[in-house]
Amino acid sequence: MASRMCESVLVTGSNRGIGLELVRHMVDSPSSPLQIFAGCRDPNGPRAQELQKLAQKHQGVVTVVQLDTDNLASITEASKLVEAKLNGRGLNLIINNAGVNIPGSLAETGQREMVDVFTTNVVGPMLIAKNFHPLLRKAAAEFPHQTSMSCSKSAVVNVSTLLSSITRCPDNFSFSPMYPYRVSKAALNMLSRCLAEDFKKDGILVMSLHPGWVQTEMGGPQAPLTTAESISGMMKVITSLTEKDSGTLLDWEGKNIPW
Secondary structure, rough: OOOOOOEEEEEEEOOEEEHHHHHHHHHOOOOOEEEEEEEEOOOOOOOHHHHHHHHHHHOOOOOEEOOOOHHHHHHHHHHHHHHHHOOOOOOEEEEEEEOOOOOOOOOOOOOHHHHHHHHHHHHHHHHHHEEEEEHHHHHHHHOOOOOOOOOOEEEEEHHHHHOOOOHHHHOOOOOOOOOHHHHHEEEEEEEHHHHHHHHHHOOOEEEEEEEEEEEOOOOOOOOOOOOHHHHHHHHHHHHHHOHHHHHOOOEOOOOEEEO
């Protein structure tokens, strides 16, 4: 049997799209984590049915967690539940996947659109990292003789986008203006960079990962990548991360994207 990618992982926004496929890919993998915490806003709602079926099929491995990343009380309760389920162990990996996008030309964008998207795409991941930091730190401490960083030890992966790149903006702005999405994801990259510096002392790796333009509800049917292609690439990147990747923005093929 292949060595496990990690003992435990939390994926936010797990009820659809990339989040759901990440959970499905991991639980079907020969190197599946022992515990997969699948966070979603409304576990009992119609949009979480596929996730619930997956959890039923893999009882004891997949735990569906009520987790609204816009809501601090929800995040706090989720961290308590995860801590209890870990039974004294730390949490190895967080994939901050939950995010939103809205039509975002300058004419379509106002204060509410900017604030709402920023809250979900930046503040949410920050609060997740802050509230789960003790569990990440505990996981890293379980490897006292391992100086290198990895997802099997302790890591945070923030799902970002090529559209967050300030350098690459002139190449793709004309067909994807998306002010709230671009600006919020650029801020998410800075959050990754700050957390990478802050968590370095604890041995926790933090980075941003672009999944590609994927055929999901958010990406649309015209996207060139299937979810399977994206997830396969993302998982290869995540499982091969080392300390040299902490604080960087990579794509699903492991290529560096300039800030």
